[in-house]
Amino acid sequence: NAGVTQTPKFQVLKTGQSMTLQCAQDMNHNSMYWYRQDPGMGLRLIYYSASEGTTDKGEVPNGYNVSRLNKREFSLRLESAAPSQTSVYFCASRTLSGGAVTGELFFGEGSRLTVL
Amino acid sequence: AQSVTQLDSQVPVFEEAPVELRCNYSSSVSVYLFWYVQYPNQGLQLLLKYLSGSTLVKGINGFEAEFNKSQTSFHLRKPSVHISDTAEYFCAVSGSSNTGKLIFGQGTTLQVKP
Numbered sequence: 001n002a003g004v005t006q007t008p009k010f011q012v013l014k015t016g017q018s019m020t021l022q023c024a025q026d027m028n029h030n031s032m033y034w035y036r037q038d039p040g041m042g043l044r045l046i047y048y049s050a051s052e053g054t055t056d057k058g059e060v061p062n063g064y065n066v067s068r069l070n071k072r073e074f075s076l077r078l079e080s081a082a083p084s085q086t087s088v089y090f091c092a093s094r095t096l097s098g099g100a101v102t103g104e105l106f107f108g109e110g111s112r113l114t115v116l
Numbered sequence: 117a118q119s120v121t122q123l124d125s126q127v128p129v130f131e132e133a134p135v136e137l138r139c140n141y142s143s144s145v146s147v148y149l150f151w152y153v154q155y156p157n158q159g160l161q162l163l164l165k166y167l168s169g170s171t172l173v174k175g176i177n178g179f180e181a182e183f184n185k186s187q188t189s190f191h192l193r194k195p196s197v198h199i200s201d202t203a204e205y206f207c208a209v210s211g212s213s214n215t216g217k218l219i220f221g222q223g224t225t226l227q228v229k230p
Contacts, residue, residue, distance in 0.1 A: 033217075041119075092160075104165070109158060
């Protein structure tokens with residue numbers, strides 16, 4: 001029952017360093033998403049991949065890049081980390097049902113990133 | 117563009133009392149509506165969802181929500197809360213496009229007191 005797995009769970013970076021957050025799902029879902037969670041701001045969509053081979057910007061894409069490596073994996077990269085990117089990052093996935101996206105969004109447990 | 121507003125950032129309530137968490141959405145197209153719960157240091161779990169049909173939706177753990185199209189609201193209710201319901205609750209909206217983007221509200225922290 002792995003579901004959505006994110007690594008690492010915790011990371012501390014210095015300003016300007018780069019890193020990649022990894023996400024994998026084993027539920028054969030078409031769509032995958034990266035959100036960030038900040039106090040009082042809920043979850044904000046960074047990037048998403050509606051299907052394998054496609055990626056699109058969400059609400060707050062600046063400073064991030066993504067790669068949909070295959071149907072299972074969707075990574076998020078910070079090329080030059082900034083203190084404003086200190087946050088908890090969640091990967092999620094869901095499936096398409098009859099062409100309409102009505103299924104439940106399944107979340108990983110989150111990755112807590114601190115940028116000093 | 118779609119958006120979600122949760123009107124209360126924190127809701128304190130005593131155990132066994134009823135509770136309502138308010139959610140309003142904005143969208144020019146048909147929407148799907150969701151409530152998720154997040155327990156401390158965990159990811160989000162689905163409580164319930166409205167896709168179509170009956171406007172009263174029942175979810176897990178005794179929660180229910182009512183879709184009101186004229187008021188663009190989707191408030192979450194529970195008639196009697198337990199200490200274990202203490203968590204953060206998120207309302208979310210998704211359009212009918214095939215991108216599956218889910219837009220979340222700011223969250224409401226439910227604090228159940230003994």
